[in-house]
Amino acid sequence: MKKLLFLTDFSAHANHAADYGYYLAKQLKANAILCNIFTVPAETPHSTMLVWPMDDAGALEESSIHELNKLKDHLIKKHKGDFEPVVHVMNEQGYLTDRVNDIVNGNHIDMVVMGTHGSSGLSTLLLGNHARNMIDATTKPLLLVPQKAKQAPVKKIAYASDFTNKKEDLAAIYNLIEFAKGLNAEVLIIHIQDEEKPSASFKKWLDELLIELSNKANYHNIYYRIEEKPNAQYGLDWFCEYGQIDMLAMLHRPKDFLSSLISGSQTQKIANHIEIPLLVIPASIVNTIDDK
Structure with missing residues (x-):
C-alpha cells in the first residue's frame, strides 16, 4: 500500500480520522493526500440555471487551503518519528463521491480514510449520508474512523x-x-x-x-x-x-x-x-x- 487519501471537512470527527490515517500511514510506510471537498453556495437567477458566485468560491478555496496546510503541519509535528509520510494537500469543488473517485483514479490511491459522526454501535456508525454514499460509491477500500477510535498499532x-x-x-x-x-x-x-x-x-x-x-x-x-x-x-x-x-x-x-x-x-x-x-x-x- 503506497498512498492513502484523507478526507476532511475540518470538523473534529474528520480531523481525528486524518490523525488516525496519518498514524496508520506511518505503520504502512505509505504517503498521503489530505483533501477537502467543498460545495459553493449557489445563487439561482433563473429557474433553469445555477451560478456559483466567484467571490464565494475564491474565499472558500483560500480558506480550505489554509486549513489543510494547518492540519498537515499539525499531523507532521504530532507524529515525529523514523518514517514521515509525504503529505500533499488538495481541495476540490463538487460532489463528494464524484470528486473522490476522480482523485483516486488520478493519483493511484490505495485507500480512502474518512471520519464518521456516529459512535453508538455499528448501525449508527453507518447512519451518516456521507458515509453511506461513500460506501456505495467507493472503488477502493474505505476506512471509516469513529471519533472514539484510538491511535495504536493495528495488531x-x-x-x-x-x-x-x-x-x-x-x-x-x-x-x-x-x-x-x-x-x-x-x-x-x-x-x-x-x-x-x-x-x-x-x-x-x-x-x-x-x-x-x-x-x-x-x-x-x-x-x-x-x-x-x-x-x-x-x-x-x-x-x-x-x-x-x-x-x-x-x-x-x-x-x-x-x-x-x-x-x-x-x-x-x-x-x-x-x-x-x-x-x-x-x-x-x-x-x-x-x-x-
Whole structure:
C-alpha cells in the first residue's frame, strides 16, 4: 500500500480520522493526500440555471487551503518519528463521491480514510449520508474512523461475513491479507451464527479455507472464529467491543450483509459502542481480483 487519501471537512470527527490515517500511514510506510471537498453556495437567477458566485468560491478555496496546510503541519509535528509520510494537500469543488473517485483514479490511491459522526454501535456508525454514499460509491477500500477510535498499532483485523458468496469473500480476504502484511497484523475471520450450531460441512469449509489462505497467500497469521449471537448486528457490536480487535473489515456489494445493516439501522438500535475503524472492501475490487 503506497498512498492513502484523507478526507476532511475540518470538523473534529474528520480531523481525528486524518490523525488516525496519518498514524496508520506511518505503520504502512505509505504517503498521503489530505483533501477537502467543498460545495459553493449557489445563487439561482433563473429557474433553469445555477451560478456559483466567484467571490464565494475564491474565499472558500483560500480558506480550505489554509486549513489543510494547518492540519498537515499539525499531523507532521504530532507524529515525529523514523518514517514521515509525504503529505500533499488538495481541495476540490463538487460532489463528494464524484470528486473522490476522480482523485483516486488520478493519483493511484490505495485507500480512502474518512471520519464518521456516529459512535453508538455499528448501525449508527453507518447512519451518516456521507458515509453511506461513500460506501456505495467507493472503488477502493474505505476506512471509516469513529471519533472514539484510538491511535495504536493495528495488531488484529477481523473480517466479518455471512459467507453467502464464498468466492467473493475469498477474494476480499486475499485483499485484506495484503493490507495486513504491511502491518504484520493477524487476520481473524468471524462468522456470526444464530442459536443453531453451525453445520459440520460449513466448519469443514472454514478449516479448508484457512489452510488455502495460509498457503496461497504465504501468510500464516490467519484464524477463524464462530460466534453464536441472537443476530448479526448485535453480534458484530458485541465483538467489536469485547473481541480485542483493532479493526473490522467487511465486503460491500449490493443487497449484501453490510447493506442489510445499513438499511436496518433505524429500526435496530444497538446499545453497545463501536470504537474501532470499519474497513469497507468494495465489490469492484473483488471482481477485479477475480478477473486476473
